[in-house]
Amino acid sequence: MDMAEDEIKKELPKLVITDIDGVWTDGGMYYTADGDVMKKFSVRDGWGVAMLRHHGIDTVIMTGENTEIVTQRARKLRVEHCYIGVQNKLKLAQRLCEERHISLQDMAFIGDDVNDLSLLRAVGFSATPADALDYIQQEVHYVTKKQGGQGAFRELVEKILSDSGLLQSTIESLLL
Numbered sequence: 001m002d003m004a005e006d007e008i009k010k011e012l013p014k015l016v017i018t019d020i021d022g023v024w025t026d027g028g029m030y031y032t033a034d035g036d037v038m039k040k041f042s043v044r045d046g047w048g049v050a051m052l053r054h055h056g057i058d059t060v061i062m063t064g065e066n067t068e069i070v071t072q073r074a075r076k077l078r079v080e081h082c083y084i085g086v087q088n089k090l091k092l093a094q095r096l097c098e099e100r101h102i103s104l105q106d107m108a109f110i111g112d113d114v115n116d117l118s119l120l121r122a123v124g125f126s127a128t129p130a131d132a133l134d135y136i137q138q139e140v141h142y143v144t145k146k147q148g149g150q151g152a153f154r155e156l157v158e159k160i161l162s163d164s165g166l167l168q169s170t171i172e173s174l175l176l
Contacts, residue, residue: 011163012166014107016059016108017107019063019111019116020073021063024041024153039067039069042150044154045154046076048156050077052157054174058080060082060096062089062092071084081096110129112129113136127152127156129146130152142156
Protein backbone atom coordinates (compact mmCIF):
# COMPACT_ATOMS: atom_id res chain seq x y z
CA MET A 1 0.00 0.00 0.00
CA ASP A 2 1.39 3.38 -0.92
CA MET A 3 1.36 6.42 1.33
CA ALA A 4 -1.67 7.98 -0.37
CA GLU A 5 -3.79 4.87 0.26
CA ASP A 6 -2.54 4.69 3.85
CA GLU A 7 -3.57 8.32 4.43
CA ILE A 8 -7.01 7.62 2.94
CA LYS A 9 -7.55 4.61 5.17
CA LYS A 10 -6.99 6.79 8.24
CA GLU A 11 -10.15 8.68 7.32
CA LEU A 12 -12.31 5.56 7.43
CA PRO A 13 -14.24 4.79 10.60
CA LYS A 14 -12.74 1.99 12.68
CA LEU A 15 -16.20 0.57 13.38
CA VAL A 16 -19.65 0.95 11.81
CA ILE A 17 -22.65 0.35 14.05
CA THR A 18 -26.11 -0.13 12.66
CA ASP A 19 -29.61 -0.34 14.02
CA ILE A 20 -31.88 -2.84 12.25
CA ASP A 21 -35.57 -1.94 12.41
CA GLY A 22 -36.15 1.13 10.28
CA VAL A 23 -32.64 0.90 8.79
CA TRP A 24 -32.18 -2.63 7.38
CA THR A 25 -35.95 -3.15 7.43
CA ASP A 26 -38.86 -0.86 6.66
CA GLY A 27 -39.70 -0.77 10.35
CA GLY A 28 -42.76 -2.96 9.86
CA MET A 29 -43.44 -6.15 11.75
CA TYR A 30 -45.24 -8.82 9.86
CA TYR A 31 -47.18 -11.37 11.91
CA THR A 32 -48.37 -14.76 10.72
CA ALA A 33 -51.65 -16.25 11.93
CA ASP A 34 -49.58 -18.31 14.38
CA GLY A 35 -48.04 -15.15 15.86
CA ASP A 36 -44.62 -15.54 14.23
CA VAL A 37 -42.87 -12.28 13.38
CA MET A 38 -41.28 -11.76 9.98
CA LYS A 39 -39.06 -8.99 8.65
CA LYS A 40 -37.93 -8.15 5.12
CA PHE A 41 -34.24 -7.28 4.62
CA SER A 42 -32.61 -5.75 1.57
CA VAL A 43 -29.79 -7.88 0.13
CA ARG A 44 -28.08 -4.63 -0.86
CA ASP A 45 -27.25 -4.00 2.79
CA GLY A 46 -25.39 -7.33 2.88
CA TRP A 47 -23.01 -6.03 0.22
CA GLY A 48 -22.40 -3.01 2.45
CA VAL A 49 -21.13 -5.39 5.14
CA ALA A 50 -18.87 -7.06 2.56
CA MET A 51 -17.48 -3.69 1.44
CA LEU A 52 -16.61 -2.74 5.01
CA ARG A 53 -15.07 -6.15 5.66
CA HIS A 54 -12.89 -5.67 2.58
CA HIS A 55 -11.32 -2.69 4.38
CA GLY A 56 -11.02 -4.46 7.73
CA ILE A 57 -13.91 -2.53 9.26
CA ASP A 58 -16.29 -4.47 11.48
CA THR A 59 -20.03 -4.01 11.25
CA VAL A 60 -21.79 -4.15 14.61
CA ILE A 61 -25.53 -4.66 14.83
CA MET A 62 -27.31 -3.07 17.80
CA THR A 63 -31.06 -3.34 18.09
CA GLY A 64 -33.58 -2.82 20.84
CA GLU A 65 -35.64 -5.68 19.47
CA ASN A 66 -35.06 -9.11 20.93
CA THR A 67 -35.63 -11.38 17.96
CA GLU A 68 -33.87 -14.40 16.52
CA ILE A 69 -34.54 -13.08 13.00
CA VAL A 70 -31.83 -10.44 13.42
CA THR A 71 -29.37 -13.00 14.78
CA GLN A 72 -30.04 -15.23 11.76
CA ARG A 73 -29.42 -12.34 9.34
CA ALA A 74 -26.18 -11.45 11.14
CA ARG A 75 -25.03 -15.07 11.00
CA LYS A 76 -25.74 -15.27 7.25
CA LEU A 77 -23.67 -12.13 6.63
CA ARG A 78 -20.90 -13.25 9.02
CA VAL A 79 -21.43 -10.24 11.28
CA GLU A 80 -19.71 -11.39 14.46
CA HIS A 81 -21.03 -8.70 16.77
CA CYS A 82 -24.81 -8.70 16.94
CA TYR A 83 -26.44 -7.29 20.04
CA ILE A 84 -30.20 -7.71 20.42
CA GLY A 85 -32.43 -6.33 23.15
CA VAL A 86 -30.09 -3.36 23.72
CA GLN A 87 -31.62 -0.78 26.03
CA ASN A 88 -28.73 1.73 26.04
CA LYS A 89 -26.84 1.81 22.74
CA LEU A 90 -24.50 4.61 23.81
CA LYS A 91 -23.35 2.66 26.85
CA LEU A 92 -22.69 -0.45 24.75
CA ALA A 93 -20.80 1.62 22.15
CA GLN A 94 -18.66 3.11 24.92
CA ARG A 95 -17.83 -0.41 26.10
CA LEU A 96 -16.86 -1.39 22.54
CA CYS A 97 -14.59 1.67 22.42
CA GLU A 98 -12.83 0.59 25.59
CA GLU A 99 -12.38 -2.96 24.29
CA ARG A 100 -10.98 -1.76 20.96
CA HIS A 101 -9.01 1.23 22.28
CA ILE A 102 -10.84 3.68 20.04
CA SER A 103 -13.11 6.65 20.66
CA LEU A 104 -16.71 7.30 19.72
CA GLN A 105 -15.34 9.75 17.14
CA ASP A 106 -13.78 6.74 15.35
CA MET A 107 -17.22 5.21 14.80
CA ALA A 108 -20.05 5.67 12.34
CA PHE A 109 -23.64 4.84 13.31
CA ILE A 110 -26.90 4.70 11.40
CA GLY A 111 -30.13 4.70 13.37
CA ASP A 112 -33.63 6.02 12.92
CA ASP A 113 -35.51 6.64 16.13
CA VAL A 114 -35.53 8.01 19.67
CA ASN A 115 -33.58 5.10 21.17
CA ASP A 116 -30.74 5.84 18.71
CA LEU A 117 -30.48 9.56 19.35
CA SER A 118 -27.85 9.61 22.11
CA LEU A 119 -25.49 7.45 20.05
CA LEU A 120 -26.21 9.40 16.85
CA ARG A 121 -25.16 12.57 18.69
CA ALA A 122 -21.96 11.00 20.07
CA VAL A 123 -20.26 9.29 17.12
CA GLY A 124 -17.88 10.78 14.58
CA PHE A 125 -20.24 10.18 11.67
CA SER A 126 -23.99 9.66 12.04
CA ALA A 127 -26.68 8.86 9.50
CA THR A 128 -30.36 8.08 9.26
CA PRO A 129 -32.62 6.79 6.48
CA ALA A 130 -34.70 9.19 4.38
CA ASP A 131 -37.92 8.18 6.11
CA ALA A 132 -36.70 8.82 9.66
CA LEU A 133 -38.56 11.42 11.68
CA ASP A 134 -37.62 15.04 10.98
CA TYR A 135 -36.13 15.63 14.43
CA ILE A 136 -33.82 12.63 13.93
CA GLN A 137 -32.78 13.88 10.49
CA GLN A 138 -31.84 17.24 12.01
CA GLU A 139 -29.40 15.57 14.41
CA VAL A 140 -27.24 13.59 11.95
CA HIS A 141 -24.39 14.27 9.57
CA TYR A 142 -26.02 12.44 6.65
CA VAL A 143 -29.56 11.55 5.62
CA THR A 144 -29.64 8.76 3.06
CA LYS A 145 -31.72 9.06 -0.08
CA LYS A 146 -32.92 5.49 0.51
CA GLN A 147 -35.59 4.66 3.02
CA GLY A 148 -35.17 2.03 5.70
CA GLY A 149 -35.32 -1.46 4.23
CA GLN A 150 -34.41 -0.14 0.78
CA GLY A 151 -30.61 -0.19 1.06
CA ALA A 152 -30.03 2.73 3.46
CA PHE A 153 -27.14 0.93 5.20
CA ARG A 154 -25.48 0.18 1.86
CA GLU A 155 -25.85 3.83 0.87
CA LEU A 156 -24.11 4.88 4.09
CA VAL A 157 -21.23 2.49 3.41
CA GLU A 158 -20.86 3.74 -0.16
CA LYS A 159 -20.90 7.36 1.10
CA ILE A 160 -18.10 6.59 3.57
CA LEU A 161 -16.03 4.84 0.90
CA SER A 162 -16.75 7.51 -1.73
CA ASP A 163 -15.74 10.32 0.63
CA SER A 164 -12.47 8.44 1.23
CA GLY A 165 -11.85 7.92 -2.48
CA LEU A 166 -12.19 4.15 -2.14
CA LEU A 167 -15.61 3.31 -3.58
CA GLN A 168 -14.60 2.55 -7.17
CA SER A 169 -11.58 0.44 -6.20
CA THR A 170 -13.71 -1.43 -3.65
CA ILE A 171 -16.33 -2.26 -6.27
CA GLU A 172 -13.63 -3.41 -8.71
CA SER A 173 -12.02 -5.61 -6.07
CA LEU A 174 -15.34 -7.30 -5.27
CA LEU A 175 -16.12 -8.21 -8.87
CA LEU A 176 -16.37 -11.96 -9.31
